[in-house]
Amino acid sequence: MKIILKQVTLLNPEQKLNEKNDLLIVDGIIKKIGNVKEEDFKESKIFEFENKICSPGFFDMHVHFREPGREDEETIESGSNAAAAGGFTGVACMPNTNPDIDSAEIVRFIKEKAKNHLVDVYPVGAATLARKGEALSPMYELFEAGAVAFSDDGVAIKNSGVLRNALEYSRHFGTPIIEHCEDESFSDGAMNEGLTSTMLGLQGIPNVAEDLIVMRDIIMSEFIGGKIHIAHISTKGAVEMVRQAKKRGAKVTAETTPHHFTLTDDSVKTYDTNYKMSPPLRSSEDVAAIIEGLSDGTIDCIASDHAPHAIEEKEMEFIFAPNGILGLETQLGLVLSELFHKKHLTLPQVVEKLAVNPRKILNIRIPDIKEGDAANLTIFDPNLIWTVDVSKFKSKAKNSPFDKRLMNGKAVAVINNSCMFFEDKFFSI
Amino acid sequence: MSLSNKHLLGLQNVPKEDIQLILDTARTFREVLERPIKKVPTLQGKTIVNLFYENSTRTRISFELAQKRLSADTINFSTSTSSAKKGETFKDTVRNIEAMKVDMIVVRHQSAGVPQYLTRISNANIINAGDGLHEHPTQGLLDMYSIHERLGKLEGLNICIVGDIAHSRVALSNIFGLKTMGANVSVCGPATMIPLGIESLGIKIFSNVDDAIAKNDVLNVLRIQLERNAGTRIPSLREYHKYFGITSERIEKNNKEIVILHPGPINRGVELSSEVADGPYQVILDQVTNGVAVRMAVLYLLGTMH
Numbered sequence A: 001m002k003i004i005l006k007q008v009t010l011l012n013p014e015q016k017l018n019e020k021n022d023l024l025i026v027d028g029i030i031k032k033i034g035n036v037k038e039e040d041f042k043e044s045k046i047f048e049f050e051n052k053i054c055s056p057g058f059f060d061m062h063v064h065f066r067e068p069g070r071e072d073e074e075t076i077e078s079g080s081n082a083a084a085a086g087g088f089t090g091v092a093c094m095p096n097t098n099p100d101i102d103s104a105e106i107v108r109f110i111k112e113k114a115k116n117h118l119v120d121v122y123p124v125g126a127a128t129l130a131r132k133g134e135a136l137s138p139m140y141e142l143f144e145a146g147a148v149a150f151s152d153d154g155v156a157i158k159n160s161g162v163l164r165n166a167l168e169y170s171r172h173f174g175t176p177i178i179e180h181c182e183d184e185s186f187s188d189g190a191m192n193e194g195l196t197s198t199m200l201g202l203q204g205i206p207n208v209a210e211d212l213i214v215m216r217d218i219i220m221s222e223f224i225g226g227k228i229h230i231a232h233i234s235t236k237g238a239v240e241m242v243r244q245a246k247k248r249g250a251k252v253t254a255e256t257t258p259h260h261f262t263l264t265d266d267s268v269k270t271y272d273t274n275y276k277m278s279p280p281l282r283s284s285e286d287v288a289a290i291i292e293g294l295s296d297g298t299i300d301c302i303a304s305d306h307a308p309h310a311i312e313e314k315e316m317e318f319i320f321a322p323n324g325i326l327g328l329e330t331q332l333g334l335v336l337s338e339l340f341h342k343k344h345l346t347l348p349q350v351v352e353k354l355a356v357n358p359r360k361i362l363n364i365r366i367p368d369i370k371e372g373d374a375a376n377l378t379i380f381d382p383n384l385i386w387t388v389d390v391s392k393f394k395s396k397a398k399n400s401p402f403d404k405r406l407m408n409g410k411a412v413a414v415i416n417n418s419c420m421f422f423e424d425k426f427f428s429i
Numbered sequence B: 001m002s003l004s005n006k007h008l009l010g011l012q013n014v015p016k017e018d019i020q021l022i023l024d025t026a027r028t029f030r031e032v033l034e035r036p037i038k039k040v041p042t043l044q045g046k047t048i049v050n051l052f053y054e055n056s057t058r059t060r061i062s063f064e065l066a067q068k069r070l071s072a073d074t075i076n077f078s079t080s081t082s083s084a085k086k087g088e089t090f091k092d093t094v095r096n097i098e099a100m101k102v103d104m105i106v107v108r109h110q111s112a113g114v115p116q117y118l119t120r121i122s123n124a125n126i127i128n129a130g131d132g133l134h135e136h137p138t139q140g141l142l143d144m145y146s147i148h149e150r151l152g153k154l155e156g157l158n159i160c161i162v163g164d165i166a167h168s169r170v171a172l173s174n175i176f177g178l179k180t181m182g183a184n185v186s187v188c189g190p191a192t193m194i195p196l197g198i199e200s201l202g203i204k205i206f207s208n209v210d211d212a213i214a215k216n217d218v219l220n221v222l223r224i225q226l227e228r229n230a231g232t233r234i235p236s237l238r239e240y241h242k243y244f245g246i247t248s249e250r251i252e253k254n255n256k257e258i259v260i261l262h263p264g265p266i267n268r269g270v271e272l273s274s275e276v277a278d279g280p281y282q283v284i285l286d287q288v289t290n291g292v293a294v295r296m297a298v299l300y301l302l303g304t305m306h
């Protein structure tokens, strides 16, 4: 099948590409950029994409799909649909499934389930068996089966000696250890520690809970030389430590989430459990530091930490409700509304944070926009104003604090694996 | 005169006029409690559910008695949160209770925010009987009532809350309520028990209990609750008593005029010595009687609101 994206702005900082042009895609392969002739238009489906941006497909390196184990909350398919609707062509899914992704069999199971979808799903293997922080998982086998990184996400690798071994061992295949940085001795809190937690009568989790583990991990990474990736960075102190570590040349990278650069712990005031996550929403000072870290490159990328939960589980008393919120279908809107339109990031930087850097961190090839290459593209409109409606989400779950929020900027289409998602439909191209 | 809110979720943001109205109304009911027939028909036909997810015999009995004195129909639902967690969800329980057409819900829960959540899923008047580490507004009100009863005013008094401030719902309700009524509120306790950022509420911190006694008109002494993890924040109850316990010697030495409150139940020999607990400074049993009157006032004012 032939499709033409007319007058779309091609944007890929990796190729130094930033031009308005036509794009001819035949059977999923980019056949021609620009200079599309009269005859090409015949029998082709034409998309008028003037004023829209076309970049390498976006990649979310931190999502929780609940398969295997809690298919009632999210399956690999429903999660992949949510990813496509949110403008993503690739995701890395975290290992806290049931069972955990700590055997090659589960990695293969996920790859198999994800097959034939527009969205590529890359499993992140558990760093330790059952994420208990004791014995290393069969990392080599997991890597060979397709794991792109290792993590005990949900918690940090509990034991520093085990962290050392995981970092050393993973050097064999160059994958990063992704760390959920939280010192467990502070984890009985339900929100950020501060005046707000005092006023709300909720046990707090102080910034140092994150800072201590970030510090440990940076020190360990510099000692071993292994790659550490700090997941969902949320504190001013952690951003500064990563900044300094990078200056020293440490192999440290970091991601943050849309909620951590958009919301503060003030939101918890209504006790709405959609504002309960780990790490917790922090202070406005932390939010400012995160935005600064994104602008100056300290924070490499943005990931959603998409965490679906069943309605009855989230509709619980605040201290008992599980952590986490949906992210895939609101992420791009928040990045564009809160970072691009507020002039903290340029559009090329947005593409770096959403498409380029996550793949670099995970050693996944960054799709080029060039003739002869398979089309792996996200087309988005940075000025499309829309309102979030969770009832229309592709995700099986509905736990989003952003319902009814006005956004400026949205994905219009995604293309990958000879498949296109446009106007709420998937079709082969 | 009526209250400005149909629920009593906490004393934060409750206007002075409302607090004054509750205290004045409580004074009327306090007189009723001295009569031979202690019952008034004010809430006849109203159904009130006491929804207690946390064991608290004293508070429940006080509410129940207040309801009976007002001739309301009372239903008690008590369960521990751990067993509730396994079975029906909290929301389903509340929906079920609502379906039985209740007018008011008095709720005690281990999680902060539950009373606020209830207002979103129920049409009943909600009264917070203690939520997590957040608030316990009727306790705050009865403390204020008892102080006023003894000293004739609240405005301008120096009142210090002593103990585990960070893990106390009584402390927050006292702080909010007393500040609104114009008292100078301070706290005293081991540094591990003082919540972060409390100074920014205009609260003075005493790190020395002798200073706290010397410089205040009233001490509201909180119970040290080992079940709230106090054990990890102080070395021992013995050491707590030695440095922060209120004893007659300390009172004799520093301030013989002081008034001592305690929300009960008392750990004798920990936060209060027995002599103080039974001595002339304390108003602890008055607090219990006043508690019924204050709760009657709250139930009456909310139950007759339109």
Ligand SMILES: [Zn+2]
Pocket (backbone or CB within 6 Å): A153, A154, A155, A180, A231, A232, A278, A279
């Ligand atoms: Zn995490």
